[in-house]
Amino acid sequence: MLKIEGLKASVEGKEVLRGIDLEVPAGEVHAIMGPNGSGKSTLGYVLAGREGYEVTAGSVTFRGQDLLAMEPEERAAAGLFLAFQYPVELPGVGNANFLRQALNAVRRARGEPELDAMQFLKLVRGKVKALGMTEEMLKRAVNVGFSGGEKKRNEILQMAILEPAFCILDETDSGLDIDALKIVAEGVNALRSPERGMLVITHYQRLLDHIVPDRVHVLVGGRIVQSGGPELARELEAKGYGELQAAA
Amino acid sequence: MVEVLDAPAAAGSDAVAHLLDRARGLAERLPGARHPVVAAWRARGAETFASQGFPTRRVEAWKYTDLALLRETRFEEPILAADIRPPLDLEEEEGPLLVLIDGRVRRDLSAVSHLAPGVAIASLADLLRARDEETVAGLGGLAPETLPLPALNAALAEDGAVVRIADGVDGGTIRILSYATARAGHPVAFHPRHLIRLGRGARLVLVEEARGEPEAFAWQNVVSEIQLGPGARLIHIRLQDEPLSAVHTATLAVRVEQGAEYDSFTLIKGARLTRNEVHAVLAGPHAALHLNGAQLVDGVRHADTTTVIEHAAPDCASRQTVKTVLAGRARGVFQGKIHVHRAAQKTDGYQMNQALLLSPEAEIDAKPQLEIYADDVKCSHGATVGELDLEALFYLRSRGIPEAEAKSILVQAFLDDAVSLVADEGLRERLHAETLAWWQRVEHGG
Ligand SMILES: Nc1ncnc2c1ncn2[C@@H]1O[C@H](COP(=O)(O)OP(=O)(O)OP(=O)(O)O)[C@@H](O)[C@H]1O
Ligand SMILES: [Mg+2]
Numbered sequence: 268m269l270k271i272e273g274l275k276a277s278v279e280g281k282e283v284l285r286g287i288d289l290e291v292p293a294g295e296v297h298a299i300m301g302p303n304g305s306g307k308s309t310l311g312y313v314l315a316g317r318e319g320y321e322v323t324a325g326s327v328t329f330r331g332q333d334l335l336a337m338e339p340e341e342r343a344a345a346g347l348f349l350a351f352q353y354p355v356e357l358p359g360v361g362n363a364n365f366l367r368q369a370l371n372a373v374r375r376a377r378g379e380p381e382l383d384a385m386q387f388l389k390l391v392r393g394k395v396k397a398l399g400m401t402e403e404m405l406k407r408a409v410n411v412g413f414s415g416g417e418k419k420r421n422e423i424l425q426m427a428i429l430e431p432a433f434c435i436l437d438e439t440d441s442g443l444d445i446d447a448l449k450i451v452a453e454g455v456n457a458l459r460s461p462e463r464g465m466l467v468i469t470h471y472q473r474l475l476d477h478i479v480p481d482r483v484h485v486l487v488g489g490r491i492v493q494s495g496g497p498e499l500a501r502e503l504e505a506k507g508y509g510e511l512q513a514a515a
Numbered sequence: 516m517v518e519v520l521d522a523p524a525a526a527g528s529d530a531v532a533h534l535l536d537r538a539r540g541l542a543e544r545l546p547g548a549r550h551p552v553v554a555a556w557r558a559r560g561a562e563t564f565a566s567q568g569f570p571t572r573r574v575e576a577w578k579y580t581d582l583a584l585l586r587e588t589r590f591e592e593p594i595l596a597a598d599i600r601p602p603l604d605l606e607e608e609e610g611p612l613l614v615l616i617d618g619r620v621r622r623d624l625s626a627v628s629h630l631a632p633g634v635a636i637a638s639l640a641d642l643l644r645a646r647d648e649e650t651v652a653g654l655g656g657l658a659p660e661t662l663p664l665p666a667l668n669a670a671l672a673e674d675g676a677v678v679r680i681a682d683g684v685d686g687g688t689i690r691i692l693s694y695a696t697a698r699a700g701h702p703v704a705f706h707p708r709h710l711i712r713l714g715r716g717a718r719l720v721l722v723e724e725a726r727g728e729p730e731a732f733a734w735q736n737v738v739s740e741i742q743l744g745p746g747a748r749l750i751h752i753r754l755q756d757e758p759l760s761a762v763h764t765a766t767l768a769v770r771v772e773q774g775a776e777y778d779s780f781t782l783i784k785g786a787r788l789t790r791n792e793v794h795a796v797l798a799g800p801h802a803a804l805h806l807n808g809a810q811l812v813d814g815v816r817h818a819d820t821t822t823v824i825e826h827a828a829p830d831c832a833s834r835q836t837v838k839t840v841l842a843g844r845a846r847g848v849f850q851g852k853i854h855v856h857r858a859a860q861k862t863d864g865y866q867m868n869q870a871l872l873l874s875p876e877a878e879i880d881a882k883p884q885l886e887i888y889a890d891d892v893k894c895s896h897g898a899t900v901g902e903l904d905l906e907a908l909f910y911l912r913s914r915g916i917p918e919a920e921a922k923s924i925l926v927q928a929f930l931d932d933a934v935s936l937v938a939d940e941g942l943r944e945r946l947h948a949e950t951l952a953w954w955q956r957v958e959h960g961g
């Protein structure tokens with residue numbers, strides 16, 4: 268479903284991704300772990316199409332399409348979703364309107380009819396409740412004045428509404444309390460399906476106890492230095508990245 | 516008859532001489548010409564304009580706005596055109612409506628017949644012809660007629676809206692529509708004078724719109740004098756959406772008496788050149804003033820909001836939020852002066868002006884100015900100039916929202932904390948729709 272080959276990318280003239288090969292087939296969940304500054308978020312941004320991240324080599328194929336040639340909104344319409352490590356605050360933009368505009372943009376791109384305010388409200392209510400959020404949070408400006416955990420839940424709410432084919436979760440677990448972590452993990456698991464792929468970036472085994480990955484990759488210094496099954500995450504938690512960093 | 520002086524060489528330009536010629540030629544014919552007080556008022560205006568001419572950028576208040584376009588154009592009289600109907604659905608909304616075409620009240624297009632008791636709407640020209648003493652006495656009472664543009668207005672004012680709400684009366688909503696017509700190759704100028712007076716405890720929502728035929732090269736030099744009696748409340752919405760070839764110079768003078776409230780929002784989205792000047796006086800204790808607005812400026816347009824707020828009495832509050840969005844090679848100006856007189860203890864003043872630059876070639880000049888002579892006051896002001904937040908733009912696009920729509924969302928969001936200050940939902944929605952329409956024009960280069 269997602270195939271990354273020899274991907275190199277620079278930020279501000281500095282090479283951050285230094286040759287990444289990674290394939291996530293439909294139906295699988297892959298985890299990416301790695302020390303701070305190793306390029307995990309950069310990989311997410313490059314896949315989502317953020318400006319300022321210059322791809323210098325390699326290719327990314329998503330559902331048979333050349334992902335890197337697409338605009339960010341086209342990638343979203345094609346089914347790619349990035350849950351941000353640091354969700355962006357949008358003062359003056361109402362959360363409900365934002366969610367509806369996003370959903371309708373994606374529906375338009377998919378050739379589906381748009382939802383009016385009433386239809387949308389019906390859809391969103393159930394999801395808000397399932398994620399332990401309040402409807403009051405829909406009335407506020409996007410992420411403005413949200414606590415760290417509320418911002419993360421809001422990311423998952425967007426994901427639940429847009430129902431993307433491929434989800435990249437960038438440290439969605441950081442900032443969540445134990446109960447919230449469970450709720451969010453349930454939200455993510457609810458989206459797991461044979462047609463859907465996921466890339467879960469995290470520092471902690473904790474999240475992977477709830478969202479059990481098919482594969483775990485270790486990103487150090489802009490390269491994947493080790494890959495393995497779910498047990499690799501547990502090993503890393505015990506040993507740290509010391510040895511791998513020395514090797515990189 | 517009072518004599519109109521010749522322009523001295525110092526102020527001399529062809530355009531000034533031409534305008535003074537017109538004032539001379541019309542002096543006998545303008546409404547109220549035979550009333551000595553009116554005639555003297557007009558003569559004073561002509562004299563002031565003759566001695567000063569058009570303000571130049573050497574004058575502090577005009578440092579950022581150049582009137583070369585006015586100095587270089589010979590504006591003619593609007594032709595009386597009884598056949599013109601603005602292409603607007605005038606019946607779409609309820610309530611009284613006064614329509615002015617090229618500065619002249621058109622009774623046939625207006626709806627001012629079945630007014631509630633205590634509500635009066637009339638044409639200034641009619642009232643002056645009828646020698647209405649109350650109207651005559653009100654002329655020039657508030658406007659800063661030592662300044663050249665209001666002075667020129669006095670010299671040439673032919674018509675305008677006169678609105679009076681009696682003590683304790685709720686006047687509901689009154690609309691004034693000003694429409695400029697096209698005269699290919701004939702720039703026209705008109706100088707409406709509006710007199711608005713609310714009695715003690717009276718209320719009114721006044722919605723003013725300025726529009727025109729797409730090609731109209733019209734210069735509207737309007738003066739509004741607004742008097743709010745004790746405890747009165749006026750909500751004043753102004754929408755300036757004149758053709759892109761038009762010039763709009765507005766001088767609004769408002770006096771807010773004890774416990775009264777003037778709550779205004781001005782949206783500027785049209786005209787090649789706009790100068791929106793407001794002189795407000797908080798004249799009695801516990802008076803309140805809201806001078807909010809937005810300037811949406813694109814292409815080669817120039818929009819200037821210049822306000823002077825006089826806190827002349829204690830315990831008054833003034834609030835001002837002005838947002839300017841600039842695209843293309845547009846120029847924006849905000850000059851905001853708050854003058855707290857020695858007597859105005861416990862003044863609460865707030866001023867915020869913010870600009871959003873959507874293009875590297877757009878520019879804003881902002882000059883806040885606080886002059887405080889009382890010692891127990893709370894005055895704050897802030898100013899920001901920024902560009903579109905690229906991170907926010909990416910966030911929206913990453914959710915599938917196309918770039919143009921994402922930008923529109925961010926522009927609306929920028930305007931939101933000004934537009935949201937309009938309490939009435941219907942009016943707020945209309946202003947919101949107007950800002951969206953402006954953005955569509957910018958996006959589609961139309
Ligand atoms: N906009 C930028 N300007 C300059 N350097 C950047 C920029 N974005 C990322 N970098 C650098 O790229 C490297 C990788 O950053 P990235 O955010 O991808 O790390 P990460 O693996 O997500 O780290 P963390 O675990 O702390 O979230 C870091 O050294 C970072 O400083
Ligand atoms: Mg990161």
